[in-house]
Structures are given as structure tokens and as C-alpha cells.
């Protein structure tokens with residue numbers, strides 16, 4: 001018999017039963033501090049003494065948190081709808097502003113942690129933003145649980161850091177199990193940075 005918190009828990013069953021979390025009051029500030037830490041980890045130029053202290057304090061934090069590791073769908077990360085990136089460090093800190101059958105719009109900034117080179121965003125971050133938007137669009141459009149079969153991004157301009165960005169995605173068309181989605185990433189003034197198209201395929205019973 002597997003325990004509910006076992007690594008073997010059926011993750012697929014968690015997706016349709018997505019349940020928003022009500023995070024404890026300090027969780028949002030904790031996540032923001034962790035984001036700040038990520039920004040610093042990729043940009044500081046410190047002495048070994050400083051890195052020794054940072055190493056030891058990071059180890060203390062690991063020791064504090066490790067006993068509370070829980071299975072997917074239990075902790076507040078990734079499920080805190082009022083926090084940037086749903087409180088997930090994997091996700092860029094975007095807020096969903098519109099979520100309905102017509103479209104899903106999210107706004108946020110990329111920051112130092114997302115730097116590629118030359119002062120602008122890493123190209124690999126954009127598919128993450130598009131994929132998450134596509135997943136939201138599928139939910140919002142009340143399409144069946146689906147996975148990304150392909151995702152195409154056209155990089156039209158370099159994507160700046162620390163500038164408000166907006167992604168808007170919508171269902172383009174549906175063909176049986178297939179939901180085709182299009183999305184645009186813009187600056188607030190409408191400047192197009194990237195557009196994308198993706199195919200989300202409805203999972204069949206038993207598909208992970």
C-alpha cells in the first residue's frame with residue numbers, strides 16, 4: 001500500500017483536481033525573498049568568506065525546511081493564485097489578470113535571475129511563460145486535461161528585464177482531442193516581443 005505522500009502518487013490525477021491553496025501569511029514574503037536570493041546567486045561577486053557564510057546559512061535553511069517536503073498538490077507553491085507565479089519559484093513572477101473562455105492574460109517582470117546575455121532575458125524562459133499560459137488557456141476554456149504536444153515561439157525582439165510584460169493567449173481552434181493555442185508576449189505599450197503557437201492534446205485514460 002502506498003502512502004498518500006509517497007513519491008509514487010499519481011500526479012496525473014492531481015491536474016484535473018487542481019485546488020487553489022490558501023497559503024499561510026508569511027509564505028508570499030518567503031517566496032519573494034527566495035526570488036531575491038536567486039537574483040543575487042546569479043549576480044554576486046563576493047569573497048570566499050562571504051560564500052562560506054552564505055553556504056552555511058543556506059544549509060541552515062535546507063535543514064529547517066526539509067522535514068516539511070510534501071507531495072505535489074499539498075504545499076502552497078504552484079497553487080497560490082494571488083502570488084506571482086502562483087508562488088512557484090520555477091515560474092516567472094507573473095500575475096493572471098484575466099482568466100476566461102475568451103483568453104488568459106498575465107502580467108509580470110523578468111528579473112536578474114532570468115538573464116541570458118547582453119542584459120536581456122534568456123530565450124529559454126519564454127517557452128516556459130508560453131507553456132504555462134497555454135495550460136491556463138486550456139483550463140479557462142474548459143477543455144479536457146491536455147498536455148503540450150508542441151510549442152513554437154517566434155522571438156520578434158529581445159525581451160527586457162525589469163520591465164512589465166504581458167502575455168495573452170487564446171484558443172485558436174479545436175480539432176477533436178487537439179486544442180491549438182496562440183499567444184503574444186508584449187510590453188505594456190503593445191510592443192510585440194514574441195508570439196507563440198502550441199498544440200495541447202487531450203490525454204486518454206491511462207496516459208500520464
Ligand SMILES: CCCCCCCC/C=C\CCCCCCCC(=O)SCCNC(=O)CCNC(=O)[C@H](O)C(C)(C)COP(=O)(O)OP(=O)(O)OC[C@H]1O[C@@H](n2cnc3c(N)ncnc32)[C@H](O)[C@@H]1OP(=O)(O)O
Nearest residue numbers: 018019020131132135136139147148149150178201203204
Ligand atoms: C479550481 C480551478 C482553478 C483553475 C485554475 C487553473 C490554473 C492553471 C494552473 C496551472 C496551469 C499549469 C499549466 C502548465 C501546463 C504545462 C503543460 C505541459 O507542459 S505538459 C508537459 C509537456 N508535454 C508532454 O510531456 C507531452 C508528452 N507527449 C505525450 O504525452 C503524447 O505525445 C501526447 C499525449 C501529447 C499525444 O500522444 P497520443 O499518443 O495520445 O496521441 P497521438 O495520436 O500521438 O496524437 C494525437 C493527435 O495529435 C497530433 N500530434 C501529436 N503530437 C504532435 C506534434 N508534436 N505535432 C503535430 N501534431 C501532433 C497527432 O498527429 C494526432 O493528430 P490526429 O488525431 O491524427 O489528427
